[in-house]
Every structure is written in structure tokens, then in C-alpha cells.
């Protein structure tokens with residue numbers, strides 16, 4: 254059939270033979286692909302016409318949109334933070350369609366968590382997946398829980414799930430206490446009554462890093478510089494720090510550049526080589542220890558144990574085990590540190606809330622004894638100040654998904670109207686659960702712009718009413734790790750110190766708050782640099 258068509262064309266079109274060149278075939282194929290893409294985009298565009306449209310120059314989160322700041326005509330990577338009070342209220346809808354005119358594809362952005370639940374809560378049968386291109390940052394060490402989908406995700410979840418257990422959380426509690434004491438000693442706060450901290454993030458980032466190092470990787474870690482390696486090479490703790498700090502750089506720097514005699518670039522390669530060798534040795538060592546029943550409670554050992562306990566069909570290989578351990582570093586380090594920093598910022602502004610929380614710490618723990626892991630669930634006001642800061646600055650600010658097949662969404666009617674509507678969603682539609690939009694949605698939070706930890710008082714610790722860790726099977730597996738660490742650190746620090754803002758001349762606390770408590774997105778959402786002062790509390 255095809256050959257007779259070619260023959261008849263050859264007969265009727267004299268220049269036919271000379272027209273079939275590789276270049277022309279390539280052009281025609283490209284044309285057909287472009288046409289297919291246009292038809293697909295039109296289908297997505299038409300099907301989402303249910304929602305109000307915001308036009309923009311570029312799609313955010315994708316080059317060149319990533320490089321263009323948010324302005325009135327363009328949505329940069331932080332547009333959902335900058336326009337958090339306008340996007341949904343101006344459109345009178347909890348979901349909007351963002352249509353890029355110059356580059357990118359149209360996408361839906363929603364601030365409604367019932368829609369979010371349908372899209373992002375996952376499980377292995379979901380019609381929505383994370384677009385593969387959004388997983389680059391997670392995939393530098395091996396397949397893992399966050400980057401996988403479907404049955405592969407289920408396999409990872411079966412092994413990773415049991416590693417997050419009470420023994421691990423007790424270890425987090427213990428290491429938080431040790432690290433706090435170590436920090437006070439090394440920073441020289443022990444003999445001071447007033448400590449000025451120009452950027453609290455320098456402290457919280459280091460703290461969260463050491464906690465992941467010790468409780469995730471099982472590395473001995475101290476607030477002081479890491480001990481020198483016996484072989485004179487780069488200490489593994491230092492290698493881990495460089496790896497954590499250069500994640501993005503490693504994605505964009507070509508490998509050959511890391512062979513140039515520029516120390517910073519060389520370090521990217523050397524730290525990775527050092528850690529890779531070390532981690533493979535560690536897997537072997539831990540397998541032997543687990544087999545001998547010699548267990549420590551860090552997530553790495555627990556992961557190896559959970560893997561050994563699985564039937565062979567579901568076991569992860571060494572690269573996948575290592576991929577998951579590094580995932581804990583990427584997913585759990587900055588997120589926890591930023592949320593802690595925001596908590597300190599709000600404590601500095603709200604002395605009344607700080608006093609109320611210290612009262613609870615005193616009544617549960619008392620003035621002198623070490624807090625116990627059993628105190629965790631009783632310190633609900635301490636957890637609440639962390640939750641409320643994490644609500645106002647949700648570190649995981651956007652859950653990006655794509656429809657893997659033609660499907661439907663149930664859209665709840667506006668507040669005050671019963672019922673919902675079902676709308677079709679064609680394959681390929683990108684939907685973003687705007688976690689900033691969700692956390693500032695008045696449907697869920699009256700006065701969403703106000704810091705009110707009392708919203709969370711008395712809430713069971715794992716309640717899904719708190720949504721900044723996401724919800725459902727695909728919610729944050731490190732939630733309890735983060736909240737146990739935060740509760741213990743805040744209880745210790747607030748019991749010893751009063752947190753105050755470092756004000757400029759003539760500045761009020763409110764002005765300080767307006768100047769300082771602004772969002773900054775570098776992969777995760779955090780607050781801009783927060784300067785605080787600690788003043789030792791006098792005990793009566």
C-alpha cells in the first residue's frame with residue numbers, strides 16, 4: 254500500500270525523487286511532531302478552560318522561566334510566593350490555569366487540598382506522576398523513594414517505611430540533646446548571658462545537617478570541625494557537607510570541569526568519589542552487622558535491616574539503598590533547617606507566645622531535667638510553634654505532577670456551596686499543588702497571614718489536618734524525624750534562652766518582622782536571613 258503510494262507520487266511529481274533527502278525527512282518528522290505537540294497543548298488548553306487563566310511569558314520551574322524574575326508580566330520560580338495573596342483571591346477560584354505565551358506548556362495551579370489529595374497523595378495506582386525531569390536533583394546517587402513511581406515506588410516504600418520507626422525517633426531525640434549541648438559548648442555560649450546571632454540559618458542548617466549525618470547516615474558528628482581521616486584523605490563528614498552544599502552545582506557543572514585545578518570544582522568530584530567508596534563499604538559492613546544481630550538505630554542500618562528482612566523479590570540493590578540514604582539528606586536537611594529558622598523568627602516577634610510555650614516546657618519537663626522522648630507528645634505547644642512556622646513558610650512549596658493517562662478530577666464547589674464538579678483531565682496535563690496557596694487558603698485558615706500556633710494546640714502529632722508535609726501514602730516519610738528534632742531542640746533552647754530580634758536603630762518589632770520574614774526559594778522555601786539575640790533566662 255505504502256509502496257504503491259510512493260510509486261504513484263513518483264509518477265505524478267517529477268521532482269519527487271530529489272525531494273526525499275535525509276534533511277527533508279527530518280524536517281517533515283519535526284513538523285509532524287510539532288503539530289502533534291500543538292494538538293496536545295490545544296487539548297490541554299481547551300479541557301482546562303473551566304479555570305480562570307493567567308497569561309505569562311514563561312512557564313515557571315523550566316528554563317528560561319527559572320531565570321526570569323517574577324514581574325507583572327512573568328511568573329518566575331517564586332511567583333506563587335510573591336502573589337500568594339492575589340492569585341486565587343483575584344480570580345475568585347482556588348485553581349487557576351497558567352498559560353505561558355513564549356515558552357513552556359499550560360499548567361493548572363491549585364490551592365485546594367482536596368484536589369491536592371487526588372493529585373499528589375500517590376500510592377502505586379495513581380493516574381498522576383512526578384514528571385521525570387523534576388527528579389534530577391534526587392537521582393544523583395541512585396533510584397529512591399522520592400523519584401520512583403508505581404510498583405517501583407511500592408518496592409522502595411516497603412523497605413524505607415520500616416526504617417522510620419520509634420528506635421530511630423528516640424535516637425533523633427538523644428542526638429538532638431547531645432548536639433545542642435555540643436553547640437552551646439563549642440560556640441562559647443556557656444559563659445555568656447547574651448548571644449547575638451547575625452543569621453540564625455547558619456545555626457539551624459548546621460544543626461539539621463549534623464542530625465541527618467548522625468541519625469540518617471550513622472556518622473559520628475560533632476559541632477567542631479570533623480576529625481581528620483586516618484588515611485590523610487578528605488574526612489567523610491567533610492565530603493558529606495560538600496556533597497550537600499554542591500547538589501545543584503553538580504547538576505549543572507560538566508564533569509570535565511571538575512578536573513581543572515580549581516579547588517572548589519575539584520572538591521565536587523573528590524567529595525563524591527570519597528563518599529561513594531565509603532558508602533559501598535558501609536553497606537557491606539552493615540549487612541554483616543545486621544546478620545550478626547549487632548544493630549544501631551540510625552536510618553542507614555535500619556534500611557539495611559529492613560531490606561534483609563524482605564523477600565528477594567522486593568529487595569533493593571546497593572545503589573538503591575545508597576540512593577535512599579542520600580535522599581534523606583536532600584529531603585530532610587534544608588526543609589527542617591528553614592522551618593526551624595522561621596520558628597525562631599516568629600518567637601522573636603511574639604514574646605507572648607514564647608512565654609506561653611516556655612510555661613508548658615516548665616510544666617512538662619521542669620527547669621533542670623533532660624527532656625525525655627516520652628515528653629514529645631506532651632509538648633504540643635512547642636510542636637505548634639514549629640507547625641505554624643512551617644505552614645507560613647512551607648519548605649516543600651510545590652508538588653509537581655503530570656497526568657499519566659486521561660483521567661478526571663473532582664473539584665469542590667466554592668466555600669458555602671455544597672457539592673462538587675467532575676472535569677476531564679487529558680494525559681500530559683501538568684498540575685501543581687501550590688503548597689503556599691494551600692497554606693494561605695482562607696477555606697482552611699481564617700486570617701492565614703497571621704502567625705497563630707494555637708491553631709495546632711492539642712492536635713494529634715501525625716494528624717493530616719496539618720498538610721505542609723503533604724497527605725496520603727506519598728506524604729513526607731520524614732515528618733516525625735523533623736518534628737521530633739524540632740520539638741526537642743526548641744524545648745531545650747527556649748527553656749535556657751529568651752529569643753529577641755536584633756533591631757535596627759529606631760525599628761519596631763513589627764517593622765523588623767515585615768523586613769525579615771520574607772520568603773526566599775532556592776529549591777525549598779525558606780526565610781531570608783534572620784538576625785536574633787539570645788538572652789539567658791534567669792531561673793527563680
Ligand code: HEM
Pocket residue numbers: 373398399400469580581582584585586588589592643647648649651652653721722723726727728729730731732734735
Ligand atoms: C520541615 C521539614 C520537612 C518538610 C516541610 C517536608 C515536606 C515534604 C513534602 C511536602 C513532601 C511531599 C513531596 C511530593 O510529594 O512531591 C515530602 C516528601 C518526602 N520527604 Fe519530607 N519534609 C520535611 C522533612 C523531611 C525529613 C527530615 C526527611 C528524612 C529524614 C524527609 C524525607 C522525605 C522523603 C523521603 C519524601 C518522599 C516520600 C515519597 O515520595 O514517598 N523529609 N516532604
